[in-house]
Amino acid sequence: MTDGLYIHIPFCHQICNYCDFNKVFFKNQPVDGYLDALGEELRMMEDQGIFGEGPLTIFIGGGTPTALSVGQLEKLFDSIARSVPKGRLIEFSTEANPDELTPDKLALLKEKGVGRLSIGVQSFDEGLLRRLGRTHGPADAERVVRDARDAGFENLSIDLMYGLPGQTIEQWEDTLDRALALDLPHYSAYSLIVEPKTVFYNLMNKNLLPLPGEDTEADMFRMLMERMEQKGIRQYEISNFAVDGFQSVHNKLYWQNRTYAGAGAGAHGYSDGVRYSNHGPLKKYMNAVAEGRRPVFETHNVTPEEEMEEEMFLGLRMIAGVSADEFRKRFGREVGDVYGKQIRQLEEEGLLSAEDGRIRLTDKGVFLGNEVFARFIG
Structure with a gap:
């Protein structure tokens, strides 16, 4: 669902x-x-x-x-x-x-x-x-x-x-x-x-x-x-x-890296560990539907490593940041065990804070968000 x-x-x-x-x-x-x-x-x-x-x-x-x-x-x-x-x-x-x-x-x-x-x-x-x-x-x-x-x-x-x-x-x-x-x-x-x-x-x-x-x-x-x-x-x-x-x-x-369905030409979706995209050109999209099939053009099975990366660089866009507790519940691992090195380095650079069970951008980090996100992409 x-x-x-x-x-x-x-x-x-x-x-x-x-x-x-x-x-x-x-x-x-x-x-x-x-x-x-x-x-x-x-x-x-x-x-x-x-x-x-x-x-x-x-x-x-x-x-x-x-x-x-x-x-x-x-x-x-x-x-x-x-x-x-x-x-x-x-x-x-x-x-x-x-x-x-x-x-x-x-x-x-x-x-x-x-x-x-x-x-x-x-x-x-x-x-x-x-x-x-x-x-x-x-x-x-x-x-x-x-x-x-x-x-x-x-x-x-x-x-x-x-x-x-x-x-x-x-x-x-x-x-x-x-x-x-x-x-x-x-x-x-x-x-x-x-x-x-x-x-x-x-x-x-x-x-x-x-x-x-x-x-x-x-x-x-x-x-x-x-x-x-x-x-x-x-x-x-x-x-x-x-x-x-x-x-x-x-x-x-x-x-928050939650599931969503995409409908329409070029729409994207994410469910059950799979990211997908529909045909973009109208003719290809409409022909697929006319043939009685979902108009999905491409799928990608998200690996556990990719899912954790997405949890970090998407979640850090939010001012509330990433919850260490939610990370543990979702992946069965401590965020510090997976990304401890990156978090410590970014803290030293003044771009991240890790307090009260949350990892979030600092005021300085908000201006350099893309640089922070890139550190979590393998």
Whole structure:
């Protein structure tokens, strides 16, 4: 029985310049045929007992789920209702774009049981939004928050980005001012990572991507943490901040190395010691389903060593860190017996602390998280 369910909607009306997720332009795509195939995949998963009494969380991501029309969204939710039991469900989330989340879509999401919205705002600077390839403006982001509250949504989160091409400290501070003025219970903020096969990657290779330096990016991250703390919004993971009771349950499943199922083109899952990924291209995904089989493209049997590594580098992303007691219960070994050398070295460097039965990043370690995580990968 899986703890979480991720459902992938790969369609976008605009491809952002930084995005490397599995996605396609909406126009001229077999959207309804894809939704039919997705519904059939969910039915297969139910028949195989993957859902059991139902997941704790459902998260619809993309792509852009709100690129779908109201009718297409209704088809998607009907498929979920038919095949996914909700006896254990405690969080039902979807991603959304500000300029696509219309009042009628909000009403439908609310009617179908969605309780949490993750809205891709990224910036409140008009010029930076254009550079990112976003289609909304700052006013759209502020409007959609008002509309969502009017529709009865309380559990709202927005995504922000820093370290963007040409971004100044002053622009980042203004984005934080406008974001915090919305008084939301959850914020996610990520530094830009330039991924292969993106517009930004091609520009970077031509020396046409003026990124802020590492020191400026660190200053932006420091400002982010300080402003969130001043507002009483607690950092619970390197890039995520929430008031009490509004942490993302679904994302915590990933960081706690729990099980989750993935449905849709390019979706990933993890269950019974096996990580898997679905076919990414729509045609291959839909053909597999049409042939009556799960559209799984690749599987990997996770070794005990890999599972322990994942427990460390995923768990250390959370401010609470890794519990030595939970590690012992899960693996039958003491964390110090397995990673004592790494933990001692990182403590000496001031990047980790090991106190009260928990191993966690220090304030310095939060800035150098990737360096810490790499020490636990064999």
